Amino acid sequence: MTDFQSPDTDPGRHDPIHDAGKSSGRPPVTDWLTDFDHQHPDYAATAPAIWEQVRTSGCPIAYSKRYGGTWLPTRHDDIAAISKDFEHFSSQGVVVTEYRPDIPAPMGYAPPITSDPPFHQVARSILLKFFSPKAIEGWEPVARETCRRLIADIQQRITAGEAVIDCAQSYSQHVPVMIMADMLSLPREDGDIFRRFIHNVMEEGGGGEELPYEETIDFYLDSHVAARRNDLGDDLISYLCQADIEGMALLDEHVRGTIALLIIAGIDTTWSAIGASLWHMAQHPEHRSRWINEPSVQPFALEEFLRFYAPVTMARLLAKDIEFEQCPMKAGEWTLLPFPAANRDPAFFDQADEFIMDRARNRHSAFGLGIHRCIGSNLARMELRVAMEEWMRAFPDFELADPDTVAWSTGQVRGPRALPMRFPA
């Protein structure tokens, strides 16, 4: 077994309480048990220590008045129970914001992630066959070729004398963008546009400045969908344009919302998982050599990356009042679903705070639990595997240029956004 104590769970390294607010425009957090803010940079930097603090506080579900009332469960079993109770915990809001979503029931803005039963299953079935493991196998050669081309560019830059290369900017962020662009038959060059949409929704919590319609993801997608209707192909947008529910074509808002979902949920999540895995490997030469010398450990290592660095925290909007584990939750409040916290719960995992590269029993919930299990999980897993296989083949040795220049995203998707690496000659 090769274990290590995650540096970001070492309580001596950061003090989430007293460091709060030092480096952000958000109001300082006075106490992570009663005033937490998941969009605060200190949450991004020290989330595992905060979950641990909440989990052991005597009240493992924290509450904050922020965002109109937000709950933070931290135990696996509570997170699983909330994920499965769609009667009280609605998916019509899945990103915590100051305002409440303007709900076009029953589908929500981005079906099926924002849909509740019974419409949810209808909207989900339309997509499932595109994302089944066998359908995704067909995309593996595209992913591999994409990774190899990105790596060839990086190798050229190293040969040309660049000492430090940001692997988040030059590698991990591009892989999911390019594959998703291909699946939708949208230009790969539009990756920057996708990333701006994603940033607005996920990292600003949708609460950024109001954009003119021509600069929104709605406008971008409406234009492409309208054009595609006259020029159908075998891509996912064409498929959605021709799909029906009991003989009725999907509404324009449904088609647009689903594509928005695939772009928003399918990109920075996987970008984060690849980046966090590289960040880990950069600091663990023993895990790099084991990956290379013992290929049979790789499937377990990939699941352990997903457990240990699960990027995605979902949210639910309380549809009705409920007393949940002695917490008086009120309709209209939020609850976060921090799957990464479930993945660190010592009541559910042995040695939960240790990265165990060959962990064989690993019931992690990186892709959520219940009916909203990440529909792109097979795609994400394939991209992570191929990105790591190709990277490790090309770069068996690499290290962080300077740990202090690594920057983690804030909000509900956690992963490195700046990841400068150095490569030995």
Next chain:
Amino acid sequence: MKIKYDRSACQGHNRCYMLAPELFDTDDEGYALLLVEGDVPADLEEKARLAADNCPEFAIEIEE
């Protein structure tokens, strides 16, 4: 050893299919299909345990 698979609990995580493709296939929508009826062949018992122990939804049980 027998495998008990609860289709109503399965959410299509596909962990079983990845770990034990000799025992589990998936349908067009990605939900698991149990391939063995009756006893698990002795050489696949360890894979059956792995599939059960990695299902996030507890949809697979082993009966020994």
